[in-house]
Amino acid sequence: MSFTAPIQSPGLSLDPEWYRRSVFYEVMIRSFVDSNGDGFGDIAGLISKLDYLQWLGIDALWLPPFFQSPLRDGGYDVSDFKAVLPDYGTVEEFRELVTKAHERNMRIIMDFPLNHTSDQHEWFQQSRADPEGPYGDYYVWADDDEKYENIRIIFVDTEESNWTFDPVRRQFFWHRFFSHQPDLNFENPAVQEAVFDVCRFWLDMGVDGLRLDAIPYLFESEEGNGEGEPKTHEYIVRLRAMIDNEYPGRMLVAEANQWPREVAAFFGTEEEPECHMAFDFPVMPRIFYSLRSQRADELMRVLSETTDIPPGAAWGVFLRNHDELTLEMVSEEYRQAMYGWYAYDPRMRSNIGIRRRLAPLLDNSRAELELAHALLFSLPGSPFLYYGDEIGMGDNIWLPDRDSSRTPMQWTPDRNAGFSTADPGKLYLPVVQSLVYNYNLVNVESQLAQSRSLLHWVRNVIHVRKAHPTFGLGTMKVLSSDHESVLSFVRSYEGSGDYLGDAPEDVLCVFSFSHNPVTATIEAPEFAGRRLFDLFGHGEFPSFDDEGRVTLTFGTQAFYWLHVGQRTEQEQGR
Numbered sequence: 031m032s033f034t035a036p037i038q039s040p041g042l043s044l045d046p047e048w049y050r051r052s053v054f055y056e057v058m059i060r061s062f063v064d065s066n067g068d069g070f071g072d073i074a075g076l077i078s079k080l081d082y083l084q085w086l087g088i089d090a091l092w093l094p095p096f097f098q099s100p101l102r103d104g105g106y107d108v109s110d111f112k113a114v115l116p117d118y119g120t121v122e123e124f125r126e127l128v129t130k131a132h133e134r135n136m137r138i139i140m141d142f143p144l145n146h147t148s149d150q151h152e153w154f155q156q157s158r159a160d161p162e163g164p165y166g167d168y169y170v171w172a173d174d175d176e177k178y179e180n181i182r183i184i185f186v187d188t189e190e191s192n193w194t195f196d197p198v199r200r201q202f203f204w205h206r207f208f209s210h211q212p213d214l215n216f217e218n219p220a221v222q223e224a225v226f227d228v229c230r231f232w233l234d235m236g237v238d239g240l241r242l243d244a245i246p247y248l249f250e251s252e253e254g255n256g257e258g259e260p261k262t263h264e265y266i267v268r269l270r271a272m273i274d275n276e277y278p279g280r281m282l283v284a285e286a287n288q289w290p291r292e293v294a295a296f297f298g299t300e301e302e303p304e305c306h307m308a309f310d311f312p313v314m315p316r317i318f319y320s321l322r323s324q325r326a327d328e329l330m331r332v333l334s335e336t337t338d339i340p341p342g343a344a345w346g347v348f349l350r351n352h353d354e355l356t357l358e359m360v361s362e363e364y365r366q367a368m369y370g371w372y373a374y375d376p377r378m379r380s381n382i383g384i385r386r387r388l389a390p391l392l393d394n395s396r397a398e399l400e401l402a403h404a405l406l407f408s409l410p411g412s413p414f415l416y417y418g419d420e421i422g423m424g425d426n427i428w429l430p431d432r433d434s435s436r437t438p439m440q441w442t443p444d445r446n447a448g449f450s451t452a453d454p455g456k457l458y459l460p461v462v463q464s465l466v467y468n469y470n471l472v473n474v475e476s477q478l479a480q481s482r483s484l485l486h487w488v489r490n491v492i493h494v495r496k497a498h499p500t501f502g503l504g505t506m507k508v509l510s511s512d513h514e515s516v517l518s519f520v521r522s523y524e525g526s527g528d529y530l531g532d533a534p535e536d537v538l539c540v541f542s543f544s545h546n547p548v549t550a551t552i553e554a555p556e557f558a559g560r561r562l563f564d565l566f567g568h569g570e571f572p573s574f575d576d577e578g579r580v581t582l583t584f585g586t587q588a589f590y591w592l593h594v595g596q597r598t599e600q601e602q603g604r
C-alpha cells in the first residue's frame with residue numbers, strides 16, 4: 031500500500047478544500063496544442079500553454095481520457111488504463127505535466143471511465159476467449175439478451191439494445207454506451223480491486239482528483255433501473271475511504287446525469303462520504319432555457335430546491351463540455367422548446383441533446399455570453415470552463431457525433447490556427463473556418479490584442495470571483511423579485527476564521543434575462559437599510575430601503591454582482 035502526504039508537490043497551496051475555491055478548465059489533450067507537427071495535440075503542447083492557463087486564472091485542469099485507446103469514443107473507450115496514448119506522449123511526459131502544473135499551483139483532475147472498457151482491452155479479449163480464465167467474469171455476460179429489460183438505452187442514436195452478441199464467446203455482453211464498450215462486471219471482486227489499482231497508479235503519479243465518468247451505471251439489478259443502485263454507492267464509499275486513507279487532499283467528482291436528489295446521493299453522507307464534487311446537470315439546461323424564454327422562474331425553482339449537501343462537498347457548475355448539451359434533465363415540453371431555439375438543424379442534435387459549442391448556441395451575442403458566464407461564476411459550486419469557450423470558439427456540425435465541438439484550439443490567425451505545423455489535411459480534425467467563427471477572426475492572439483475582447487472579459491470576471499471566496503464557499507438564498515425575467519440570489523459567507531483569513535461577506539447577484547431593458551424590485555428584509563456596491567468598479571448603487579427592498583434597472587440581458595455593505599451613514603446616525 032502506498033501512502034502520500036496531503037501536500038503532494040512543491041508549489042501547491044495547503045488547502046484541503048482547494049476544489050471549492052478552484053476555477054476548473056476542461057482541456058482535451060488532443061485538441062489543445064500539437065508540439066511535434068503530427069496533427070495531434072499532445073502533452074508537451076499542453077505543458078507549453080500552462081502559462082496561458084495560469085494567466086487566465088485557472089486553478090485546475092480536467093483532462094478527458096488520455097490512455098491507450100482505439101479512439102472510437104474520444105478516448106472514453108480505453109484499451110489500457112496504465113498507458114498513455116502514444117499520439118499524446120508518454121507516462122514520463124504526463125508526470126512532467128503534473129510537476130509543471132503543480133509548480134504553478136495548478137492541479138490536475140484525470141477522467142476515469144471506470145464503468146466500461148474498449149472491446150480492444152486485453153481484459154475483454156481474454157474474457158471472450160476464455161470464460162473459465164482469470165478474466166472470464168470481468169464483464170457482464172449472458173446467454174440471451176433478456177435481463178435488465180427495464181434499463182434504458184443512453185446512446186439512442188446508435189444503439190438498439192444494451193446487449194450485443196459476441197461471436198467469439200457466443201454469449202451476449204452488457205454495455206450502457208457503444209457496443210464496442212463492454213461494461214465491467216463490478217459484482218466481481220477482482221474488477222473492484224483492478225479499478226482501485228488503476229486509481230492508485232495515477233494518484234501515485236500525483237494527479238489531484240478523478241472525474242468518475244458515467245458513475246451511476248456500475249451495478250445493475252432486475253429490481254432497479256441500473257442508475258445509482260445501492261451497490262454502486264457502497265462501492266464509491268469504499269473508493270472514497272481508500273482515497274482519504276492513502277491520498278488525503280485528493281478529490282473525486284461524480285459525472286451523474288440525473289435529477290438533483292439522485293446526483294446529491296453521490297456526495298454520500300457525513301458518516302459515509304462518496305464524492306467531493308458532482309456536476310450540476312439539472313441547473314445547466316435551465317440557464318439556456320432562461321436565456322431564450324426570458325423567464326427566470328424555472329431556474330429559480332431548481333435553485334431553490336437544490337438539495338443540501340454534506341459539509342465540504344461542492345457542485346461542479348458548467349455551461350458546456352466535450353459532450354452534447356444534454357437535455358435529459360428537462361421535461362419533454364422544455365426539451366422541444368430548446369430543440370426549436372438551439373437545434374433548428376437536425377445535424378445539431380445528438381442523442382438527447384445538442385452538439386454545439388457555447389458561442390454558436392448563443393448566436394455569438396456578447397450580452398448573452400457575459401450573462402451566461404456571470405451565472406457560471408456565481409452559482410453555488412465551482413465553475414468548469416470548456417477549452418476555447420473563453421474566446422467564443424465556434425463548432426463544425428458537419429463533423430460526426432460530438433467531434434463538432436472538439437476541433438483544434440484557435441491560438442493565432444496563422445496556419446492551422448497556430449495549433450499545429452502539420453499539413454492541414456493531417457490534423458485529427460479540421461480547424462473551424464466558418465464565416466463567423468473562422469480562426470482568422472476568433473483566436474487567442476487577436477483577443478489578447480483587444481482589451482475589450484471576450485478573453486479579457488472572462489479573465490477579469492475569473493479574477494473578481496477569485497478575490498471573493500464567498501462564491502466558492504458561501505451559501506445561497508434565492509430572493510423574490512417582481513419581474514418574471516429577473517433572477518436574484520444572495521451568496522453569504524461567514525469567513526473562514528483560519529489562516530486563510532477570509533472575511534465574512536454577502537454578495538447580491540442579480541440577472542435579467544429580458545431582451546429589453548427592465549426595472550425590478552428585489553426583496554431581502556434581512557438587508558433593510560444596507561448599501562450596495564458593484565464588485566467590479568466599486569461604484570455605489572441604490573441601497574435597500576427600510577423594508578429591505580431595492581429597485582434596480584437593467585440593460586438588455588444584464589447582471590450585477592453587488593457587495594452588501596453596512597447601513598447608510600445617515601441611517602447609522604439615527
Ligand SMILES: OC[C@H]1O[C@H](O[C@H]2O[C@H](CO)[C@@H](O)[C@H](O)[C@H]2O)[C@H](O)[C@@H](O)[C@@H]1O
Nearest residue numbers: 103106143184207243244287353354356
Ligand atoms: O464513455 C461513454 C460516455 O461517458 C460519458 O458519458 C456521459 O455522456 C453522455 C453524453 O454524451 C451522457 O448522455 C451520459 O449520461 C454521460 O454519462 C462521457 O462524458 C462521454 O463522452 C462518453 O461518450
Ligand SMILES: [Ca+2]
Nearest residue numbers: 064066070072
Ligand atoms: Ca503531436
